[in-house]
Amino acid sequence: MTHMIEVTELHKTFTLHTQGGTSIPVFDQLSLAVAPGECVALYGPSGAGKSTLLRSIYANYRPQSGAILIRHGDRTVDILAAAPREVLDIRRHTMGYVSQFLRVIPRIPAVDVVADPLIQTGVASEVAKERAVALLERLRIPASLHQLAPATFSGGEQQRVNIARCFVVDYPILLLDEPTASLDARNRETVIELIGEAKARGAALVGIFHDDEVREAVADRLFEVETYQAAA
Amino acid sequence: MTTALMRVRNLDKRFDTIHACRNVSFELHQGEVLGVVGESGSGKTTLLRCLSGEMLPSAGTVEYDVRMRGLTDIAALSEPERRLLRRTDWGIVHQNPRDGLRMNISAGGNVGERLMAVGARHYGEIRGEAVDWLERVELDQDRIDDAPSTFSGGMQQRLQIARNLVSKPRLVFMDEPTGGLDVSVQARLLDLLRGLVRDLHIAAIVVTHDLAVVRLLADRLMVMRRGEVVESGLTDQVLDDPQHAYTQLLVSSVLQP
Secondary structure (H helix, E strand, O other): OOOOEEEEEEEEEEEEHHHOOEEEEEEEEEEEEEOOOOEEEEEOOOOOOHHHHHHHHOOOOOOOEEEEEEEEOOEEEEOOOOOHHHHHHHHHHOEEEEOOOOOOOOOOOHHHHHHHHHHHOOOOHHHHHHHHHHHHHHOOOOHHHHOOOHHHOOHHHHHHHHHHHHHOOOOOEEEEEOOOOOOOHHHHHHHHHHHHHHHHOOOEEEEEOOOHHHHHHHOOEEEEHHHHEOOO | OOOOOEEEEEEEEEEOOEEEEEEEEEEEOOOOEEEEEOOOOOOHHHHHHHHOOOOOOOEEEEEEEEOOOEEEEHHHOOHHHHHHHHHOOEEEEOOOHHHHOOOOOOHHHHHHHHHHHOOOOOHHHHHHHHHHHHHHOOOOHHHOOOOHHHOOHHHHHHHHHHHHHOOOOOEEEEEOOOOOOOHHHHHHHHHHHHHHHHHOOOEEEEEEOOHHHHHHHOOEEEEEEOOEEEEEEEHHHHHHOOOOHHHHHHHHOOOOO
16 A cells, blocks of 8 residues: 555444434545645535544544555554554554644643653653653743643643644654644744645645645645535 | 453353343453443442452453463462462552551551562561652652551542552552542542553553543443443543443533533
């Protein structure tokens, strides 16, 4: 497989058992392949299933059928069929994900929150912290905040901690769910640079960018999720 | 793939008229944290007691990777052998610290006793290790000679954790480890547990009804209802995209602060 991600014939429907078994079809027969160094922007109105697709690739959501092949080291793994330990290993080494909100862990200082994924890959804690500090500085989180837990940070600051936490590791695959949603112009610019650097080193990216300027700056092509809308 | 640390097959537990656990099967590997959630009476505590050998299942097997022997049905071990496992290779953190601590011996003694069970005899080293562990669980080392009966609930729970982890177990069973504690104390304890389990690469089975606890601690999740596992998977999958009606009910019933 020359692609980093290969989604084939994916089908996802949510069934809400607590609400009378309501069935919400999201997409059907969806296929998408992403090459190294490529950034694909998921496009379409809200509710089209962009986040659902992104979360399915991360194996956070469980589609009903289809396959999502991920190049993991020198192997190709269907993340939908992988054992939990293997999914965790893929997330640790191969695939990073920036969600819209930081899930705050109480009491852990920002620098440790950011360094943690890198330490999980086996990098020494001092080295990981240095890299974390450098990224936080680059994203303009003042040094006075580095040792504080992000629970009390502003929305924009939390989002930047979240971005730093993902970009601290050079993942071969990056999934970005509105990474610039609550950022000011300068920080948006920095995120565009980070994405550019990831592409330059050969990472495959899939993202949702509501900001036209950001999308035009980073995306190589658009992918319209709505095209694959499942029949209700 | 390495072999499992624990392998459970078709575990069943009946009490007279109650079918507490039905056909539970799973594997647990070194360093993995498995959460078991479900409401009171779902059979999760009974399951934990069967896994830790405090109870024997009515049917099915619980195999554990006993040192030098490999996967062994724990029901086939003698009671002294099981007791030895519980004192050395396993840790058991009870919801009520009074069930896991000796309340009338000192904090240092509580920690040291576990070390002596694995063969430590040098008083100075045992005390040194006890001091070290009190520090790791953020207890003031000046309290080393005080009995746990003089500690707050949160301190007792941290002492219980130190007592269990000092012998470097490979598997720890926890029953509602943060139950009955203040929210602020809970957060601190969770951070502590999370750090320790990771740093020491310990496997753990955590039974709780608190979904926030498993979100923070567990890699994988099993959802139990009326003795049956109705859903299992990665913790974030089960909580973010629950498939079973009961799991959806559990997840949607949580109050968001």
